[in-house]
Structures are given as structure tokens and as C-alpha cells.
Amino acid sequence: MYLKALEVQGFKSFPDKTVLNFGEDITAIVGPNGSGKSNISDAIRWVMGEQSSKALRGGKMEDVIFGGTEKRAPVGFAQVTLVLDNTGHLFPSMDESEVAVTRRYYRSGESEYYINRQSVRLKDMTELFMDTGMGREGYSIVGQGRVDEILSTKSTDRREIFEEAAGISKYRHRKEEAERK
Ligand code: ATP
Numbered sequence: 001m002y003l004k005a006l007e008v009q010g011f012k013s014f015p016d017k018t019v020l021n022f023g024e025d026i027t028a029i030v031g032p033n034g035s036g037k038s039n040i041s042d043a044i045r046w047v048m049g050e051q052s053s054k055a056l057r058g059g060k061m062e063d064v065i066f067g068g069t070e071k072r073a074p075v076g077f078a079q080v081t082l083v084l085d086n087t088g089h090l091f092p093s094m095d096e097s098e099v100a101v102t103r104r105y106y107r108s109g110e111s112e113y114y115i116n117r118q119s120v121r122l123k124d125m126t127e128l129f130m131d132t133g134m135g136r137e138g139y140s141i142v143g144q145g146r147v148d149e150i151l152s153t154k155s156t157d158r159r160e161i162f163e164e165a166a167g168i169s170k171y172r173h174r175k176e177e178a179e180r181k
């Protein structure tokens with residue numbers, strides 16, 4: 001499995017539609033301070049369903065929408081699409097060799113999620129990534145401070161990391177959901 005492409009539009013410092021194509025090998029993103037490197041990893045985290053604006057280094061969710069500069073007016077919505085290779089069936093529920101996930105967010109606060117261009121709920125997006133190690137609860141994006149967190153958090157929090165790695169967090173999640181009903 002690897003990330004094939006990322007398309008950002010109206011997200012943080014990317015007012016125009018910008019497509020990044022990744023290869024199967026290692027990709028490194030380099031650039032001066034403030035040029036948007038971290039905004040790219042934020043976009044990847046966001047499209048997979050991140051709900052915490054703090055995790056996205058903002059105060060409120062609207063901060064992910066391009067807010068304008070001296071030369072450019074703000075835009076009305078942010079959209080990110082992430083294309084993932086699925087030839088190894090990382091997503092067992094998907095037959096397609098490629099899975100494209102999209103998230104769009106308007107200033108009104110309205111969110112839209114798509115999996116292979118079909119409109120879905122946030123819940124479907126979260127479930128898609130569950131047990132893949134990716135997604136908002138996943139361990140595949142290691143942000144600053146995360147290593148310390150893994151070493152020092154409570155044993156229950158550490159267990160969640162191992163549950164995700166072992167591929168059983170889906171069942172814990174469903175059990176908790178059933179108990180709430
Ligand atoms: P560093 O090397 O310092 O880590 P970086 O390349 O990771 O820098 P980012 O943090 O990705 O940089 O980008 C910061 C830039 O993104 C800032 O110039 C900031 O103004 C811009 N930015 C963030 N959110 C928005 C937004 N909503 N609208 C417009 N610009 C934004």
C-alpha cells in the first residue's frame with residue numbers, strides 16, 4: 001500500500017488546485033520555513049477524518065480553509081482528495097485497485113465525505129481506515145511529540161495503539177457503539 005496522489009484545493013496555504021503525485025519509494029518534502037510542508041501532512045490527516053482542529057494546528061475547523069493573503073481573496077471551501085493504492089487489499093471492503101477519499105468543508109460548517117466519488121458519512125470514512133494503521137486514530141502519521149506520548153501515556157492509551165496495530169480496534173469500537181444504544 002502506498003499513497004499515490006494528494007489533491008488539495010482551498011486548503012490552508014493552497015488556494016489553487018494542487019496535485020502531488022507520489023511514487024512507491026520514499027518521498028521527502030523540503031522547503032523554507034512557512035512554505036507549507038506541514039500543511040501537506042495536515043491535509044492527509046484531515047482527509048482521513050481528523051476532527052480536532054488542535055491536531056491540525058488551528059483554533060477552529062474553519063482555519064483549514066484558505067483565509068486569503070494580501071494578493072488573494074479567501075476561498076469558500078477546502079477540499080482534499082487522497083488516492084491510495086489498494087492492489088494489496090489494505091481495505092478489505094473495497095474491490096477497487098485504487099481508493100480515493102475526499103473531504104470538503106464549507107465556511108458554513110458543512111462537511112462532505114466521499115469514497116471513490118460516492119457520498120458517505122464520517123462514520124464510513126472512519127471505519128474505512130480503522131485497523132489499517134492509518135486514519136485519525138492510526139499510528140502511521142507520527143507528529144511532533146507523538147513518540148513521547150506513546151512512551152508516557154496511560155497503559156489504556158498504549159493498549160489502543162497496539163489494538164490498532166493488531167487490527168482489532170474495529171471490534172472494540174463497534175462494541176462500545178452497541179453498548180451506548
Ligand atoms: P516549517 O519549516 O517552519 O515547519 P512549513 O513548511 O511546515 O514550515 P506550514 O506550517 O506548513 O510551513 O505552513 C505555514 C504557512 O501556511 C503560513 O504561512 C500560514 O500563514 C499558512 N497558512 C496556514 N493556514 C492558512 C490558511 N487558512 N489560509 C492561508 N494561509 C494559511
Ligand code: MG
Binds near residue numbers: 037038039
Ligand atoms: Mg512544519
